Amino acid sequence: MLSRVADSIYWLNRYVERAENVARFVEVNLNLLMDNPVGVEQQWEPLIAVTGDRARFAELYGEIDAHSVINFLTFDTRSHNSILSCIRAARENARSVRETISSEMWEQINAFYLMVEAAAKNKPDDVESLQDFYAEVKMASHRFVGVTNATASWNESWHFGRLGRLLERADKTSRILDVKYFLLLPSVRAVGSPLDSLQWIALLKSASAYEMYRKVEHTISPTSVAKFLIFDPHFPRSIKFCLCRAEESLRKIAGTDELQSRSSERALGRLRAELEYVTFEEIFQQGLHEFLDQLQRDINRVGDRIYTDFIAPPPNSVLVPAAEPSNGASNGASVESEPSAEAMTQAASARSA
DSSP states (O other): OOHHHHHHHHHHHHHHHHHHHHHHHHHHHHHHHHHOOTTGGGGSHHHHHHHTOHHHHHHHTOSOOHHHHHHHHHTOTTSTTSHHHHHHHHHHHHHHTTTTSOHHHHHHHHHHHHHHHHHHHHOOOSHHHHHHHHHHHHHHHHHHHHHHHHHSOSSHHHHHHHHHHHHHHHHHHHHHHHHIIIIIOSOGGGTTSHHHHHHHHHHHHHTTOHHHHHHHOSSOOHHHHHHHHHHOSSOTTSHHHHHHHHHHHHHHHHOOOSSEEOHHHHHHHHHHHHHHHOOHHHHHHHOHHHHHHHHHHHHHHHHHHHIIIIISOOTTOOOEETTSOOTTGGGTOOOOOSOOHHHHHHHHHHHHO
16 A cells, blocks of 8 residues: 555544544533533633643633634634644545545545535634534534445555544543643632532543443542543543554554564554553552553554554565564653654645645
8 A cells, every 4th residue: 555545544534533522622611611610711721731732822822711712723724733724634635545535535525624614714603603513523523434434445545544543532532531630620629519520521521421431330430430531442432442443453454463563563552451451540559640641652652653664664674573672662752753644744735735
């Protein structure tokens, strides 16, 4: 499979998933705002933290309020993580591989793009219109995934798309959980209060996890919510589920046996194995924030190694036996010097603009 095609399909799916997750985060905050509990105005800053765009937001807007955060995350093309920017990038990636994806996939991503562009021109500013828009973004993402699964061959190309989508989803689940634990509550006094319960429910809803959570847990508690979103083996947005399925797709792409594997397989396999065997008590001893922060670094490292292994492999590269050490990959240091696949995609989009 051509590295250009793999890169485009991988990022096409990551960008669609990213747009959906941004819509989820903002929509849930709007619902909290309608309930109007004391201190809900402070809930907008964590959304900037989730996307990792604090410096960019401060440069463009300065003061944090509902209107500026909503615009920054939804329609501002100066933010690479806004819904509009993500769908533009997704469509550009789809356009570059139209000969590979199905016509139904192209039609769906194009319709998604036109819907978001139309909304950007009209700029809905009342809560009800915004809620309708975010709901449509989520449904458009679901339609794209459904059309992909129904019309594309489940071959190497399909697995690259699935891999991108699942890594993006695992990353965003970890980020929103991390933010809730450390930034969302306005004060320590709010722990256990009605506002606290509303926020944990909002967190579950942001991952479409509330109904499935209540089927296995009868009460809302921070520990139970965190366990569910990290470890549940059946819920499609839990971190463990995403990483296990991502590893399946990576194995299909690589086609290697247990004795030989690429660095991306070893990195993802290590990460998945850690979630298999670590206990929640051990996570709390380490610190939940520290655990999730390292998890995000490890997911990013997997993405970098996928780029190195499949998108731009070094000259004369060979597979290395899986038993060999991973050159310090577990110590949190950066292991790749090549530009990331996302950076390459952004550069290509900028050149074609």
